[in-house]
Amino acid sequence: MASATDSRYGQKESSDQNFDYMFKILIIGNxxxxxxxxxxxxxxxxxxxAFVSTxxxxxxxxxxxxxxxxxxxxxxDTAGQERYRTITTAYYRGAMGFILMxxxxxxxxxxxxxxxxxxxxxxxxxxxxxxxxxxxxxxxxERVVSSERGRxxxxxxxxxxxxxxxxxxxxxxxxxxRLVDVICEKxxxxxxxxxxxxxxAKQGPQLTDQQAPPHQDCAC
Amino acid sequence: MAREVSLNSLQELEREVILQVLYRDQAVQNIEEERxxxxxxxxxxxxxxxxxxxxxxxxxxxxxRCHQELGLLxxxxxxxxxxxxxxxxxxxxxxxxxxxxxxxxxxEDRNVKIKTGEWFFEERAKKFPTEGKHGxxxxxxxxxxxxxxxxxxVPPTPPPLSESQCSGSSHRLQELGQFKGFNKSVENLFLxxxxxxKKLSKSQNDMTSDKQLLATGPRQCASRTExxxxxxTAINVTTRKASAPDILKSxxxxxxxxxxxxxxxxxxxxxxxxxxxxxxxxxxxxxxxSINSTCTEMGNFDNANVSGEIEFAIRxxxxxxxxxxxxxxxxxxxxxxEKKKKCNPYVKTYLLPDRSSQGKRKTGIQKNTVDPTFQExxxxxxxxxxxxxxxxxxxxxxxxxxxxxxFLGEVTIPLATWDFxxxxxxxFCWYPLRAKAEKVDDSILPNNGELAVxxxxxxxxxxxxxxxxxxGTDWPSPNGQLCLVVLGAKNLxxxxxxxxxxxxxxxxxxxxxxxxxLKSPVAKKQACPRWQHSFVFNxxxxxxxxxxxxxxxxxxxAIFGVxxxxxxxxxxxxxxxxxxxxxxxxxxxxxxxxxxSSPNLWTDMTxxxx
Ligand SMILES: Nc1nc2c(ncn2[C@@H]2O[C@H](COP(=O)(O)OP(=O)(O)OP(=O)(O)O)[C@@H](O)[C@H]2O)c(=O)[nH]1
Ligand SMILES: [Mg+2]
Ligand SMILES: [Zn+2]
Ligand SMILES: [Zn+2]
Numbered sequence: 001m002a003s004a005t006d007s008r009y010g011q012k013e014s015s016d017q018n019f020d021y022m023f024k025i026l027i028i029g030n031x032x033x034x035x036x037x038x039x040x041x042x043x044x045x046x047x048x049x050a051f052v053s054t055x056x057x058x059x060x061x062x063x064x065x066x067x068x069x070x071x072x073x074x075x076x077d078t079a080g081q082e083r084y085r086t087i088t089t090a091y092y093r094g095a096m097g098f099i100l101m102x103x104x105x106x107x108x109x110x111x112x113x114x115x116x117x118x119x120x121x122x123x124x125x126x127x128x129x130x131x132x133x134x135x136x137x138x139x140x141x142e143r144v145v146s147s148e149r150g151r152x153x154x155x156x157x158x159x160x161x162x163x164x165x166x167x168x169x170x171x172x173x174x175x176x177x178r179l180v181d182v183i184c185e186k187x188x189x190x191x192x193x194x195x196x197x198x199x200x201a202k203q204g205p206q207l208t209d210q211q212a213p214p215h216q217d218c219a220c
Numbered sequence: 221m222a223r224e225v226s227l228n229s230l231q232e233l234e235r236e237v238i239l240q241v242l243y244r245d246q247a248v249q250n251i252e253e254e255r256x257x258x259x260x261x262x263x264x265x266x267x268x269x270x271x272x273x274x275x276x277x278x279x280x281x282x283x284x285r286c287h288q289e290l291g292l293l294x295x296x297x298x299x300x301x302x303x304x305x306x307x308x309x310x311x312x313x314x315x316x317x318x319x320x321x322x323x324x325x326x327x328e329d330r331n332v333k334i335k336t337g338e339w340f341f342e343e344r345a346k347k348f349p350t351e352g353k354h355g356x357x358x359x360x361x362x363x364x365x366x367x368x369x370x371x372x373x374v375p376p377t378p379p380p381l382s383e384s385q386c387s388g389s390s391h392r393l394q395e396l397g398q399f400k401g402f403n404k405s406v407e408n409l410f411l412x413x414x415x416x417x418k419k420l421s422k423s424q425n426d427m428t429s430d431k432q433l434l435a436t437g438p439r440q441c442a443s444r445t446e447x448x449x450x451x452x453t454a455i456n457v458t459t460r461k462a463s464a465p466d467i468l469k470s471x472x473x474x475x476x477x478x479x480x481x482x483x484x485x486x487x488x489x490x491x492x493x494x495x496x497x498x499x500x501x502x503x504x505x506x507x508x509x510s511i512n513s514t515c516t517e518m519g520n521f522d523n524a525n526v527s528g529e530i531e532f533a534i535r536x537x538x539x540x541x542x543x544x545x546x547x548x549x550x551x552x553x554x555x556x557x558e559k560k561k562k563c564n565p566y567v568k569t570y571l572l573p574d575r576s577s578q579g580k581r582k583t584g585i586q587k588n589t590v591d592p593t594f595q596e597x598x599x600x601x602x603x604x605x606x607x608x609x610x611x612x613x614x615x616x617x618x619x620x621x622x623x624x625x626x627f628l629g630e631v632t633i634p635l636a637t638w639d640f641x642x643x644x645x646x647x648f649c650w651y652p653l654r655a656k657a658e659k660v661d662d663s664i665l666p667n668n669g670e671l672a673v674x675x676x677x678x679x680x681x682x683x684x685x686x687x688x689x690x691x692g693t694d695w696p697s698p699n700g701q702l703c704l705v706v707l708g709a710k711n712l713x714x715x716x717x718x719x720x721x722x723x724x725x726x727x728x729x730x731x732x733x734x735x736x737x738l739k740s741p742v743a744k745k746q747a748c749p750r751w752q753h754s755f756v757f758n759x760x761x762x763x764x765x766x767x768x769x770x771x772x773x774x775x776x777x778a779i780f781g782v783x784x785x786x787x788x789x790x791x792x793x794x795x796x797x798x799x800x801x802x803x804x805x806x807x808x809x810x811x812x813x814x815x816x817s818s819p820n821l822w823t824d825m826t827x828x829x830x
Contacts, residue, residue: 055237
């Protein structure tokens with residue numbers, strides 16, 4: 001009786017609503033700097049040496065636990081190739097934070113960082129949080145961009161800086177978590193006052209004529 | 221020549237790859253919208269609780285949030301900066317490191333801003349004031365693309381439990397449509413997409429020398445699909461190819477909307493998610509008002525004139541999966557025995573729909589008081605996923621002589637919209653007690669879950685026969701087929717252990733009362749079963765179907781030779797057989813009409829089980 005059953009019905013569905021909020025993050029940078037590899041390492045913990053240049057745009061979803069909150073990350077991987085620029089820049093507006101990546105073995109990709117940063121300024125909101133990442137730091141022998149230059153440029157642009165390797169899984173998780181944290185900070189800031197529920201801090205003291213609200217903590 | 225063909229196919233592949241991503245994104249957005257909707261409902265619930273007393277019996281000297289009386293000297297309350305209401309000290313939430321506070325509702329409001337991402341939209345609006353809130357780049361691209369190619373692109377088959385295809389998407393499209401300046405921005409997108417597509421084709425023509433690109437092109441798509449299939453977000457999609465010339469052509473036409481091709485039109489219909497295909501529809505979550513329930517002990521107790529309120533707090537610990545209901549006190553209860561002015565109250569809870577004795581929790585009995593203090597915590601162990609499908613029912617009873625029980629009132633809270641993470645929802649709250657109503661408004665009566673199905677009428681091809689079928693002219697030979705895929709069900713009344721071994725029976729009753737019966741396999745140990753099973757009813761004609769009725773019943777398989785338990789049923793077709801007045805029914809009725817009138821097209825339906 002299963003005559004009409006079609007392979008498409010076997011799809012897995014990611015309908016899990018069990019998270020507190022969703023952040024959208026965009027990864028940008030020249031082609032072949034390792035954006036896709038970086039995302040695959042983070043989301044799937046996988047790496048392939050083969051280069052498969054991204055077509056247009058892609059994304060992955062990952063839910064993390066941070067500051068007592070479950071945060072769903074929709075991480076957009078953009079194509080570095082110039083010819084996809086119209087599509088990729090359309091996504092800048094939706095992103096709360098950016099990972100701007102270059103390849104430490106590729107001078108040109110480093111020189112392009114300034115342009116990428118300008119793109120963010122043009123297409124994104126004013127408080128966009130950006131982390132500069134120098135990828136492929138496992139290839140020390142072929143390094144052409146020193147850590148120092150990376151750091152200086154980051155300082156100059158007002159970004160935080162990491163050197164990382166998608167291949168050897170160095171600083172990948174840290175980069176994303178740091179970005180999440182800075183977005184959280186921005187969020188609290190934009191709501192003027194810090195929110196105990198977000199920062200994970202306990203409520204301030206009660207200054208009134210009554211006892212504290214009963215049972216604020218989970219009894220377990 | 222040969223190269224040109226391969227170039228074209230590369231373009232197509234590229235577009236397909238991008239479209240697949242856009243559709244996956246659409247699915248994610250729909251889920252997000254559903255979540256946001258729940259959050260807002262919850263906030264509305266809080267507001268409602270506050271507003272209620274204001275309209276009922278507004279008293280200057282009571283807290284706007286919990287309605288507790290405020291003193292003249294002590295606990296005089298203070299005015300919230302956010303909403304200007306006077307609230308008691310327990311209904312204030314202090315912000316970190318400050319002496320500033322907000323009332324529980326204003327605090328929740330702020331929380332919702334965080335959780336829905338509203339803060340971001342507000343910030344962004346400072347720079348892009350015309351930007352719509354929810355129109356993501358993907359949604360716009362998708363829409364402009366669909367408009368451009370006049371839906372020669374068919375969206376992916378919705379995932380089995382068509383949640384991702386639910387109201388969200390169509391709603392958003394509507395919302396986008398209403399958004400001022402939308403036309404402008406879409407025009408821009410039209411332009412950017414088409415220029416982009418032009419560029420793509422141009423660059424490909426230009427880049428014949430670009431060996432790397434050519435080499436990686438087609439292979440890249442294939443291997444990318446492989447890579448993606450390992451990821452959790454993988455959704456297989458089917459897209460129909462739209463050739464670039466089509467897109468460019470339709471752009472040249474003044475109004476692409478006037479582009480009418482009967483076949484395309486039909487695709488159009490089937491490809492647009494129907495607004496009524498709401499799986500986790502508003503029905504359940506909207507039922508915020510106390511839901512009256514029938515009790516297992518129905519008829520075995522007396523009713524008092526319900527009055528008073530009950531104060532309790534609800535907490536959930538994700539670590540231990542334990543739900544705690546801290547029953548604090550009641551006030552102004554009715555007397556259990558009015559004449560004798562006697563009342564020995566106790567509190568009982570259930571996590572509906574489970575009304576079994578294992579699901580019952582009770583407090584101790586307080587003697588001779590209508591303002592009892594309990595200070596007792598009732599606990600349940602329940603998985604978070606389960607929790608969302610339950611209602612907490614808290615009822616107050618009087619224990620009389622000879623264990624005669626008298627019902628004093630109840631409160632029912634849907635846990636689907638309850639935010640267990642939020643500290644404000646963990647606070648003690650007063651809830652007015654309610655009576656068990658005789659007749660309950662159907663729309664807030666807990667249904668027995670929802671069944672997701674997909675149906676299609678199959679007839680031997682042939683346009684003329686199509687027409688006949690549509691017009692209801694009888695089919696010469698009844699060799700049509702009704703295909704029904706039973707996808708899955710949700711919110712079923714589960715066993716006390718939270719699971720079910722469920723299966724579906726389908727019974728098509730033809731006009732001559734001939735019955736065609738089919739049965740699905742059993743989905744073992746699933747609270748939200750997914751059968752994805754096809755029923756095929758052979759040898760039916762459209763006119764026959766119009767007078768037939770289809771009954772779908774969901775059963776829980778017997779454990780030890782007891783008979784199978786009926787969980788719920790849904791009926792389609794043949795008006796006489798359907799009891800009128802059911803809201804959801806009429807919606808599914810419409811969808812059923814659609815199935816009958818659009819042969820060879822799949823229609824998704826969500827049926828409410830009764
Ligand atoms: N040694 C080393 N190689 C890497 C690292 N990250 C990526 N690669 C390699 O660099 C090449 C390009 O990686 P991708 O991730 O596909 O590059 P991309 O930035 O996504 O490129 P586009 O999609 O074209 O924008 C691949 O061959 C990867 O295997 C790294 O950390 N170390
Ligand atoms: Mg890539
Ligand atoms: Zn109060
Ligand atoms: Zn307020």
